[in-house]
Amino acid sequence: MFKEMLGPKYDAYLAFVRKQMIKDQIESRGVRDPRVLAAMQKVCRHCFVTEDMVSRAYEDYPLPIHANQTISQPYIVALMSELMGLRGGERVLEIGTGSGYQTAVLAELAGTVDTVEILPELAREAKARLEKLGYSGINYKIGSGEGGWPERAPYDAIIVTCAAKTVPVAFTAQLKEGGRLVIPVGEEPQELRLITKTPAGLEESNICAVRFVPMLSRGS
Numbered sequence: 001m002f003k004e005m006l007g008p009k010y011d012a013y014l015a016f017v018r019k020q021m022i023k024d025q026i027e028s029r030g031v032r033d034p035r036v037l038a039a040m041q042k043v044c045r046h047c048f049v050t051e052d053m054v055s056r057a058y059e060d061y062p063l064p065i066h067a068n069q070t071i072s073q074p075y076i077v078a079l080m081s082e083l084m085g086l087r088g089g090e091r092v093l094e095i096g097t098g099s100g101y102q103t104a105v106l107a108e109l110a111g112t113v114d115t116v117e118i119l120p121e122l123a124r125e126a127k128a129r130l131e132k133l134g135y136s137g138i139n140y141k142i143g144s145g146e147g148g149w150p151e152r153a154p155y156d157a158i159i160v161t162c163a164a165k166t167v168p169v170a171f172t173a174q175l176k177e178g179g180r181l182v183i184p185v186g187e188e189p190q191e192l193r194l195i196t197k198t199p200a201g202l203e204e205s206n207i208c209a210v211r212f213v214p215m216l217s218r219g220s
């Protein structure tokens with residue numbers, strides 16, 4: 001409806017709404033990385049939600065997408081992106097493409113983005129959406145991401161956007177030295193963990209409580 005009312009001013013209006021989202025929901029909670037904030041400003045979250053949710057696209061919640069899945073809350077997307085410590089040019093892996101929103105934010109921040117989605121319908125929709133928005137150079141895989149993407153490893157950073165009961169060994173094995181894994185772990189509410197691979201072993205820190213859909217297993 002707004003689209004028809006505002007005509008050519010629609011995009012400018014949404015850019016303004018995104019600016020408010022960043023100020024009120026993201027910077028106010030402590031995300032400061034200017035590259036992450038710029039990526040959140042650039043990526044049109046309303047392009048990744050179903051039509052009935054467009055008017056709520058910049059609110060402070062996860063939203064339903066198809067197949068009983070969700071697009072993550074903007075703050076959580078920004079926080080997880082910041083934790084990945086990207087400076088540009090990195091090779092990153094995302095487990096759980098979903099709507100493709102986090103994928104787009106990563107494409108703004110890193111060099112190569114590989115993304116794995118278990119539900120074929122969502123994977124296909126996300127790919128079509130991202131291509132339409134002009135994101136090229138993303139590698140898509142349909143299937144379970146529990147084992148990472150060994151053929152394309154190692155990665156500078158891995159982000160998991162569904163919750164694992166425990167941290168799959170494949171993920172830390174597929175990190176480069178100095179690489180970072182950002183993953184929700186455990187039962188709901190899960191713990192968001194940052195795991196860094198150092199020469200001395202894995203360093204882990206708990207960031208905050210989060211709610212993600214569970215990581216599905218092959219065959220479930």
Ligand code: SAH
Pocket residue numbers: 069070071072095096097098099100101102103116117118119122143144145146161162213214215216217218
């Ligand atoms: N990053 C997404 C959030 C998606 S929700 C976004 O911004 O929209 C989590 C996604 O993980 C869902 O699409 C779900 O289907 C997917 N998923 C669940 N288990 C998975 C698995 N084992 N491998 C790959 N994807 C999985």
